[in-house]
Amino acid sequence: MGWNWFGPVATTRWVFSAKLGRYGLVPQQHLGLVSILAAVLVGVLILAFILVAFRDLGRLRTGISRAWAIGRTAFTEAWSARIWAIYIIWLGLVLILAFTMVRGYGPADEMRMYLTIFLRGQVVLLLLYLGILACMALPRERERRTLITTGSKPISRLELLLGKVLGLSTAALVLVLAMMVTTWGFMTLVNAKIRHDAGVLYAMQKRSYDQLVRHVPPEPGLRYLARHGVLQASNNLRGRLRIAGLISYATNPPQRELKGGSAEKLLFQFPSLPATWQPQAPPLFIFHLPPFSLLKRQVPKKTIIHVTLTANDNPLHRKHKVLTLNADGDAVWQPSNPYKFFSFVDPRNGRVYDPGPVTVGVTCPTLGDYLLVGNGRTAASAACKAWNMDPNRVPGHLSFVLPQPDPRIFGFMKSKHQTWQEIAGATTAQKNIPPEVASMEFRHLQASQVPIDHDGNFTVDLLLGVNKHFNEAAPAKALIRAYAVDNPRHPVQRLIRVEEKHVTTLKLPATLLDGSSLIINLQSAVPGLWIKLRSNSITLARPPSPFIANLGKSELIIFCETVLLISIGVAAGTCLGWPVALLVTAVCYLLGSILEFIHRMFDQISQGFSFFHGGEHAAWSAHLGWLIRAVMVRTLYFLVHVVPDFTRFDPTRFIVQSVNMPWAFLGWNLLWTVIFVLPTLALGYLLLRRQELA
Amino acid sequence: MVAPAQAIQTRQLTKIYPGFWKSQKVPALLQLNLQVQQGEIFGLLGPNGSGKTTTIKLLLGLINPTAGEAQVMGRPAGDQETRRRIGYLPEESYLYRFLNARQTLDFYGRLFNMNRVQRRRAVDYYLDFVGLDPAVRGRRIGTYSKGQTRRVALAQALLNNPDLIIMDEPTSGLDPVGILEIKNMILRLKQAGKTVLLSTHQLADVEDVCDRLVILYRGRVEMSGALSDLLERRDVFQLEARQVSPELQERLVALTRESGATDVQIIRPRARLEDLFKRLVDAKRQTERAGK
Ligand SMILES: Nc1ncnc2c1ncn2[C@@H]1O[C@H](COP(=O)(O)OP(=O)(O)OP(=O)(O)O)[C@@H](O)[C@H]1O
Ligand SMILES: [Mg+2]
Numbered sequence: 001m002g003w004n005w006f007g008p009v010a011t012t013r014w015v016f017s018a019k020l021g022r023y024g025l026v027p028q029q030h031l032g033l034v035s036i037l038a039a040v041l042v043g044v045l046i047l048a049f050i051l052v053a054f055r056d057l058g059r060l061r062t063g064i065s066r067a068w069a070i071g072r073t074a075f076t077e078a079w080s081a082r083i084w085a086i087y088i089i090w091l092g093l094v095l096i097l098a099f100t101m102v103r104g105y106g107p108a109d110e111m112r113m114y115l116t117i118f119l120r121g122q123v124v125l126l127l128l129y130l131g132i133l134a135c136m137a138l139p140r141e142r143e144r145r146t147l148i149t150t151g152s153k154p155i156s157r158l159e160l161l162l163g164k165v166l167g168l169s170t171a172a173l174v175l176v177l178a179m180m181v182t183t184w185g186f187m188t189l190v191n192a193k194i195r196h197d198a199g200v201l202y203a204m205q206k207r208s209y210d211q212l213v214r215h216v217p218p219e220p221g222l223r224y225l226a227r228h229g230v231l232q233a234s235n236n237l238r239g240r241l242r243i244a245g246l247i248s249y250a251t252n253p254p255q256r257e258l259k260g261g262s263a264e265k266l267l268f269q270f271p272s273l274p275a276t277w278q279p280q281a282p283p284l285f286i287f288h289l290p291p292f293s294l295l296k297r298q299v300p301k302k303t304i305i306h307v308t309l310t311a312n313d314n315p316l317h318r319k320h321k322v323l324t325l326n327a328d329g330d331a332v333w334q335p336s337n338p339y340k341f342f343s344f345v346d347p348r349n350g351r352v353y354d355p356g357p358v359t360v361g362v363t364c365p366t367l368g369d370y371l372l373v374g375n376g377r378t379a380a381s382a383a384c385k386a387w388n389m390d391p392n393r394v395p396g397h398l399s400f401v402l403p404q405p406d407p408r409i410f411g412f413m414k415s416k417h418q419t420w421q422e423i424a425g426a427t428t429a430q431k432n433i434p435p436e437v438a439s440m441e442f443r444h445l446q447a448s449q450v451p452i453d454h455d456g457n458f459t460v461d462l463l464l465g466v467n468k469h470f471n472e473a474a475p476a477k478a479l480i481r482a483y484a485v486d487n488p489r490h491p492v493q494r495l496i497r498v499e500e501k502h503v504t505t506l507k508l509p510a511t512l513l514d515g516s517s518l519i520i521n522l523q524s525a526v527p528g529l530w531i532k533l534r535s536n537s538i539t540l541a542r543p544p545s546p547f548i549a550n551l552g553k554s555e556l557i558i559f560c561e562t563v564l565l566i567s568i569g570v571a572a573g574t575c576l577g578w579p580v581a582l583l584v585t586a587v588c589y590l591l592g593s594i595l596e597f598i599h600r601m602f603d604q605i606s607q608g609f610s611f612f613h614g615g616e617h618a619a620w621s622a623h624l625g626w627l628i629r630a631v632m633v634r635t636l637y638f639l640v641h642v643v644p645d646f647t648r649f650d651p652t653r654f655i656v657q658s659v660n661m662p663w664a665f666l667g668w669n670l671l672w673t674v675i676f677v678l679p680t681l682a683l684g685y686l687l688l689r690r691q692e693l694a
Numbered sequence: 695m696v697a698p699a700q701a702i703q704t705r706q707l708t709k710i711y712p713g714f715w716k717s718q719k720v721p722a723l724l725q726l727n728l729q730v731q732q733g734e735i736f737g738l739l740g741p742n743g744s745g746k747t748t749t750i751k752l753l754l755g756l757i758n759p760t761a762g763e764a765q766v767m768g769r770p771a772g773d774q775e776t777r778r779r780i781g782y783l784p785e786e787s788y789l790y791r792f793l794n795a796r797q798t799l800d801f802y803g804r805l806f807n808m809n810r811v812q813r814r815r816a817v818d819y820y821l822d823f824v825g826l827d828p829a830v831r832g833r834r835i836g837t838y839s840k841g842q843t844r845r846v847a848l849a850q851a852l853l854n855n856p857d858l859i860i861m862d863e864p865t866s867g868l869d870p871v872g873i874l875e876i877k878n879m880i881l882r883l884k885q886a887g888k889t890v891l892l893s894t895h896q897l898a899d900v901e902d903v904c905d906r907l908v909i910l911y912r913g914r915v916e917m918s919g920a921l922s923d924l925l926e927r928r929d930v931f932q933l934e935a936r937q938v939s940p941e942l943q944e945r946l947v948a949l950t951r952e953s954g955a956t957d958v959q960i961i962r963p964r965a966r967l968e969d970l971f972k973r974l975v976d977a978k979r980q981t982e983r984a985g986k
Contacts, residue, residue, distance in 0.1 A: 069804030073790060080792035080834075145788040149850065152754045152782040153805040154774050694756040 070163025134569025571684030
């Protein structure tokens with residue numbers, strides 16, 4: 001789940017691995033272990049906090065009916081505050097928007113817009129109104145002094161707190177259900193029209209494509225709409241996407257960096273020494289990875305990289321080392337005891353073997369640090385050089401530099417917000433640089449998991465973009481190689497045309513599905529053409545499911561988000577007056593909504609960071625500015641990690657694309673809600689526990 | 695004979711409301727030692743701001759004491775289980791404005807874990823008991839008159855058939871008939887063996903019902919003891935009789951003066967307005983009922 005899995009834990013991990021490691025407070029070999037331990041410790045502390053807060057939970061067995069009584073009253077209060085008006089306002093608003101804004105769009109976009117208006121409208125109104133009610137729940141009772149009467153009855157404070165949350169959540173549930181039924185009714189009404197329009201449009205597109213008036217093939221989404229209407233949601237299978245390949249063209253700026261704290265890994269292949277090498281000339285690796293810190297907007301004094309040396313024939317045979325890069329990005333590593341590593345002595349007969357080629361892998365653990373990776377075409381740009389690693393060198397002759405082979409960044413810069421990422425095609429100038437490869441892995445795929453048509457094929461959907469960096473005239477073509485992991489010798493190859501952001505459908509034989517993992521590799525087939533893709537760009541089609549179920553899932557997510565906000569509001573109201581509680585809740589929501597923005601900001605700034613080099617010669621005032629900025633950025637970063645990430649709740653993400661929401665997505669959202677509702681309630685309870693009610 | 699158990703016992707109970715500065719601190723109650731036996735009616739008296747309501751809130755655990763301790767029914771004040779056996783009538787009727795009388799009592803019944811049948815029976819019984827006009831029972835409490843609200847608040851305090859009833863100015867806002875009814879009710883509660891803690895400014899009420907009382911002044915106990923001990927004037931003698939001729943009166947006065955008594959005077963007792971009012975309202979209600 002990456003860095004932002006659970007705010008406080010992830011932040012602790014980050015602080016430990018980035019800060020303590022950089023200033024040498026923790027021995028570098030133990031850094032990973034220590035940071036994981038710290039994260040676990042924080043997790044345990046949070047759990048303990050929850051347990052302590054809910055210690056009185058045992059008594060709740062008879063209290064749940066009392067909590068529910070308070071909930072009923074809170075519900076009645078909400079109702080008498082005319083909460084149903086929200087439904088009327090929502091209905092009026094979305095109908096006005098729907099009938100004024102949705103005009104003259106294609107049927108697919110029409111459906112998308114209707115659903116977006118209907119669902120987004122729900123989110124906005126529900127959060128706004130129930131947030132306010134939640135913040136006022138306890139303060140208003142305190143102001144009207146009804147807490148004095150209620151507090152003299154045999155209730156505990158926990159029941160009081162839970163009751164308020166329960167009551168308002170019930171109100172939210174009633175509203176959500178009413179809105180869901182309305183939305184479903186509306187979509188049913190417009191279904192016939194959308195189907196009809198989609199059918200007409202698809203036929204038109206198909207005719208003009210068949211006659212080659214237009215080069216764009218008809219949109220499969222339209223055909224889907226024409227056949228099934230909006231009352232179905234398509235399903236698909238997703239795999240794990242990785243990109244492996246060279247870094248970039250040395251001549252042209254869009255350079256690729258290794259992103260610190262991400263899953264990206266830099267790989268270098270080296271031939272090994274011959275079995276009879278001389279121990280007096282041990283191998284030596286020289287790294288040159290100019291670092292840049294986005295948080296400080298300057299070159300960091302020290303940057304850490306994790307280096308592994310692996311024998312290709314025997315992946316268990318490996319060495320690990322943590323190195324510190326200086327400000328220029330230089331570091332040197334001479335593996336200890338190299339003789340044992342580079343020559344393998346068979347204990348049975350004493351023969352010395354050459355272990356084969358070795359791979360050097362580099363990762364950077366510090367989030368916010370980026371390492372510039374040169375492609376090694378010139379000696380200065382080489383990211384990794386090795387001394388004494390040439391198998392053909394004359395024994396005893398020491399100084400021999402082997403320039404790096406093609407470096408490769410392996411991994412997919414996976415981020416939640418789905419930015420497009422590019423894979424480079426072959427160069428037009430230097431034909432010997434191979435294109436990058438995007439590799440999608442579908443784990444343990446059975447033939448029964450996907451529908452097979454009459455010809456024994458299953459369907460792959462590709463959603464790709466193109467970037468004609470160096471070759472404007474070239475046709476956009478991509479090469480697909482699909483194979484089962486157990487049987488890599490018999491790949492299926494296809495050459496497809498890439499239509500910018502259109503779904504391309506591909507048929508592949510079901511013989512590929514043998515229960516092992518299915519790999520689909522994608523690369524640019526044309527020199528100078530870069531292909532853009534996201535982590536869900538390659539999917540396998542599955543039978544559709546009913547629209548109402550999908551709508552229900554979206555509504556459930558809206559409900560979860562509302563419940564989370566209600567808990568925050570009620571907890572804030574335990575010790576604050578309602579205006580301040582409202583402010584706190586709003587700030588929580590705002591901070592929780594910019595996590596995505598902050599991540600995206602880091603990613604985007606990174607693309608032009610080479611302009612900020614040269615921080616060492618700046619005036620002290622500039623340094624002070626950087627320091628203040630760094631502190632503020634980190635504080636913000638910490639805060640957005642501590643508050644719940646509201647961008648996770650995205651009810652429109654799947655449904656507007658007619659895609660069924662995966663159960664896993666729903667499950668994670670439910671879990672996420674629980675993960676944050678519990679500590680919020682615990683905090684609220686701790687604040688309320690010893691408070692005076694009168 | 696077993697000594698009656700203590701319903702309420704406080705030891706050096708002190709409440710100083712916090713303020714931002716020292717000068718803002720309010721010493722509302724200072725070192726109160728209070729013993730209320732089970733089955734007695736206890737009066738809590740004092741001028742405005744003397745700490746009566748503060749004492750009651752401390753006993754209910756609604757606020758936390760600054761020092762000292764309080765025990766109610768043998769458990770520390772504010773204990774959740776003890777509150778099952780306590781009925782509390784706040785000094786103003788703090789009820790939910792958006793509920794009607796039935797819903798209100800139903801809600802509090804739920805807080806006492808009563809089941810549906812028990813609740814329905816108790817709600818109707820106590821609304822009749824406090825004499826709430828049946829016509830208003832379905833309306834929201836926000837629309838009630840002060841006395842009607844007060845009656846609902848009273849019903850709420852009796853709902854769980856409590857062993858200890860704490861009433862903070864129970865008669866405020868009630869009509870004289872209501873006041874009389876309350877006084878009778880308190881006496882009936884005593885007969886049923888309940889303990890009543892009463893805070894009030896209506897000294898007449900205290901006089902009529904209380905067994906013992908304390909008088910607070912600025913958070914301190916100024917006087918305490920049994921009502922009879924405190925009020926009995928042993929040096930004064932009063933004689934009451936009907937149909938006494940003026941001559942006999944003169945002779946009685948003269949006789950008294952002769953025997954050495956001082957400050958002899960004749961007082962003509964008047965019927966109390968309270969009785970007059972009650973007779974009037976009762977008659978009206980009688981005719982109303984007959985008319986229906
Ligand atoms: N929440 C509070 N914060 C600060 N001071 C308070 C608070 N509540 C009460 N007081 C003060 O404590 C003192 C005692 O108040 P309390 O309500 O106990 O008086 P009382 O005897 O019930 O008076 P009354 O007859 O007017 O009801 C008063 O001076 C009052 O101003
Ligand atoms: Mg008072």
